[in-house]
Amino acid sequence: MIQPLTTTGSGYELMPKEGAIETQTLEVSMGPHHPSTHGVFRMDVVLDGEEVTRLKPVFGYLHRNHEQLAEQMNWLGSIPFTDRLDYFCSMSNNWAYCHAVEQLAGIKVAERAEYIRVIMAELTRLINHSCLAGFLLSDAGAWGTPLLYAFREREKILDLFEAASGARMMCNYMRFGGVRADVDDDWLAAARKVVGNYPAFLDELEALITGNEILLARTQHIGILPRELAINASITGPMLRASGVDYDIRKVDRYGIYDRFDFRVPLGEVGDVYDRYYVRMLEMRESVKILQQALCDIPEGPFDAGVKMRNFKVPAGDGYGRIEAPKGELGFYLVSEGGTRPYRYHVRAPSFINLTILENMCLGHKVADAMVILGSVDIVLGEVDR
Amino acid sequence: MESLEEIKDRIEAAMAGVRLAIEGKSLVVGRQHLLDVVRFLKDDTGLAMDYCSNLCAVDWLPRTIKTRECDRDVQRDVPGHLEVVYDFYSMAKKHGPLQLRCRTEGREGTPSLPSITPLFRGAEFQEREAFDLYGIRFEGHPDLRRILMWDGFKSFPMRKDYRPPDDYEYEPTPHDEVLEKAKQHWPAPASAPVTPSKPA
Numbered sequence: 001m002i003q004p005l006t007t008t009g010s011g012y013e014l015m016p017k018e019g020a021i022e023t024q025t026l027e028v029s030m031g032p033h034h035p036s037t038h039g040v041f042r043m044d045v046v047l048d049g050e051e052v053t054r055l056k057p058v059f060g061y062l063h064r065n066h067e068q069l070a071e072q073m074n075w076l077g078s079i080p081f082t083d084r085l086d087y088f089c090s091m092s093n094n095w096a097y098c099h100a101v102e103q104l105a106g107i108k109v110a111e112r113a114e115y116i117r118v119i120m121a122e123l124t125r126l127i128n129h130s131c132l133a134g135f136l137l138s139d140a141g142a143w144g145t146p147l148l149y150a151f152r153e154r155e156k157i158l159d160l161f162e163a164a165s166g167a168r169m170m171c172n173y174m175r176f177g178g179v180r181a182d183v184d185d186d187w188l189a190a191a192r193k194v195v196g197n198y199p200a201f202l203d204e205l206e207a208l209i210t211g212n213e214i215l216l217a218r219t220q221h222i223g224i225l226p227r228e229l230a231i232n233a234s235i236t237g238p239m240l241r242a243s244g245v246d247y248d249i250r251k252v253d254r255y256g257i258y259d260r261f262d263f264r265v266p267l268g269e270v271g272d273v274y275d276r277y278y279v280r281m282l283e284m285r286e287s288v289k290i291l292q293q294a295l296c297d298i299p300e301g302p303f304d305a306g307v308k309m310r311n312f313k314v315p316a317g318d319g320y321g322r323i324e325a326p327k328g329e330l331g332f333y334l335v336s337e338g339g340t341r342p343y344r345y346h347v348r349a350p351s352f353i354n355l356t357i358l359e360n361m362c363l364g365h366k367v368a369d370a371m372v373i374l375g376s377v378d379i380v381l382g383e384v385d386r
Numbered sequence: 387m388e389s390l391e392e393i394k395d396r397i398e399a400a401m402a403g404v405r406l407a408i409e410g411k412s413l414v415v416g417r418q419h420l421l422d423v424v425r426f427l428k429d430d431t432g433l434a435m436d437y438c439s440n441l442c443a444v445d446w447l448p449r450t451i452k453t454r455e456c457d458r459d460v461q462r463d464v465p466g467h468l469e470v471v472y473d474f475y476s477m478a479k480k481h482g483p484l485q486l487r488c489r490t491e492g493r494e495g496t497p498s499l500p501s502i503t504p505l506f507r508g509a510e511f512q513e514r515e516a517f518d519l520y521g522i523r524f525e526g527h528p529d530l531r532r533i534l535m536w537d538g539f540k541s542f543p544m545r546k547d548y549r550p551p552d553d554y555e556y557e558p559t560p561h562d563e564v565l566e567k568a569k570q571h572w573p574a575p576a577s578a579p580v581t582p583s584k585p586a
Contacts, residue, residue: 060534065543067519231436231477234508247477317410320440320473320483333442333471346442356511385534 025053028367032061036139036371039381043358043370050366055359062385070345075101075176075312078345083170085347086383088128091120091161092325094174099255100321100332101176105314110305113178114257115298119191120173121323122287122294123161126198127154128326129238129280129287130205132378136277137209139375140218146209153201156194163187176312178304188295195291202284210281219274223361223373226271233357236350237328238283239377242268242275249324256323260297261290273376313340320348327351327378347386351379387481393433397426412471412485420488421500427474427484428505435474435484438502441512443520444469445493445546466493468522472502490522493545501527519544 031042040061046054066085070078082097083090095117102109109117131154134147158168164183165173173180183191209215225235230243240247248265250258266282268275316338322331328350335344354377362370388396394406394413401422407414415423427435448466452459468490475482490497496517501524503509513524514533521542524530532539541548 060532060536063534065519068544229507232507233510234438234506245477247480252480318471319411320471320485322439329439331440331473333440333473335444344442344444346440348440348442352515353508353511356508 023049030367030370031058036374038135038375038379041379041381041384043374045367045370047367050368052362052365052367052370055362055370057355057358059355059381059384062381064386066386067345067347071342074340075314075342076309078342079174080170080172083172084382085349085386086325086327086330086351086380087169088131088380089124089326090169090171091117091124091173092323092330094171095121095256096321096323096325096330097332098174098176099323100319100334101314103321104317104319104334104336105176107177107305107307109256110178110302111299112182112301113303113305115294116179116183116303117174118256118258118261118294119291119298120161120164120171120179122291123157123191125287125326126284126291127157128378129284130154130201132280132375133205133209133277136219136273136372136375137215139371140215142209142214146205149201149205149208153198160187160191160194163190175304175307175309177307178302180304182303188298191291192295195288195295198288199285202281202288206281210278216274218369218372219277219376220272221270222273222365222369223376224270224272225357225361229357229360230271234353235328235357236354237324237326237378238279239276239328239354241265242279243271244268249322249329253322261293263287263290273372276376311340313338314342318344322348325350327380327383328354347383349383349386351377352384352386355379355384387479387484388432393484396430397423400426409487412487414487414489417488417490417499420486421502421505423486424472424502424505427486433484434476434478435482437475437477437482438472438506438508439475439483440471440473441502441509441516442471443516443522443544444471445520445544447493447546467491468493468497468520470499470516470522496521496523498523498525500525501530503527518542521545 026047028045028047029042030045031037032040042058044056044058045052066081069081079094079097082093085093130150134150137146138144161171162168164181164187165171225239225243227243227245230240231245244267246265246267249255251265263286266279266286268279314336316336318335320331320333322329329348330350331348333346333348334342337343358374358377361373365373390408390413394408397406398404404419404423405416427433446467446469449464451462451464453462454460470488472486474484474486488499490499499522501513503513504526511533513527514530516522517524517530518532518534519542535543
């Protein structure tokens, strides 16, 4: 029987009462082809209105089982493959792998090579952090312009890499006990020039974006990562330091020759997206300081330790070696049975583990903020998926 | 940081029934005591291992180890097992690493180990990766799914006895090695060659 349409009595009302609107949540699959995901990365987001109520990262689209590839070739053979982990920072990936092998095999690194490695790694940090600032602004809606400012400077550093190693991005430059080719005085002079001009670029970039009202509104108190959670979730790198934890492996382990340089470790206070951005800005200024000292002090001498690469063998054993890569702690766990190839080769990838708490940071924020938060984590899918 | 022997003695004194072994630079702990030992490392004020840096699995096939003891050659058979290696550091005290190992019983199917994710959130994705690539079931993990391989994948690709399927490298006109593999996989059809039907 059809109820008569009345506004009173039957429980049928023309206008719903306040707060009684039934809404339903919406599941959105963001990615894998989405400009803000920095590669083939997907976020399964459940939205209540515009608010994120659940977020599960889904990845593996770029998985090529890097670890198994490395276990099937000799020790030297996987250095070019490490370039492709974090393709923005191939120099630091090379260094992390060589560092782990050198620890396991007990190889002493040549003095000049140590300096060259520090120079290359800090230049890589400059590239990574400047481009991150550009990408973050891209995610926040400032399409292109800040990123191109960063890429303009990156070109100059890539030219240096090209002159030293022959390749701009896939450098394949470090070797066990040293580096593959020496750098000459012209190169050092060019590097000094690039490094000398870098603070001016940083000033320019900061003048453009650090005090920008829109950037402040989009990033401050967004995606706060509490200090305790950051430690418990094994977060490393600038993300950890933005949450106020003083842990920089360059200071803690003092690997290589980092004990010889005078630099400070910038820390954040709130742990939001803005802190993560600004910590990176400050870190670049410290990197410039390290670079100036290293370029001044670099000694003459051999650039490798004379390790014979053909039939290179590592004594049986296992070990974990780690360095402070631009994105966090990059470690290699290696098991050797004394042969020409590793028995086990594991990459502890910083951006893979930094993704663990993506959901915690995004809950309760708007979906547009989730992209900015993801941008501030600084992931590279080559490293996440391996 | 204290030496491994001192840490071992302290753990064994603190918890009745826990036996540890030292192998190389790492402590080996039994499955049933793993969580207790990890909790001790985390809560102990002297060690304060608050940071689980690295967690990864290693696949050990059955082996025979030959050693020389008392002028005699001794052969010892080690059954196959999967091993999980944990590297702990302390962010509070800035020391480490302390390496812990835990082994599964055998390597058939999906052997299980206790999950440390309730204690260390940072182990969540790393344990999922070890499950995905090695097939270790971590009991107590909140969300144990495949992470890098796709959901329908059957095997565990990082196991030492994993063989890739022989049709992974599809070629429309296979030649050389791929042709040899393809011959094993697709035997020549017994029937007459199929002729394309003409459109009506």
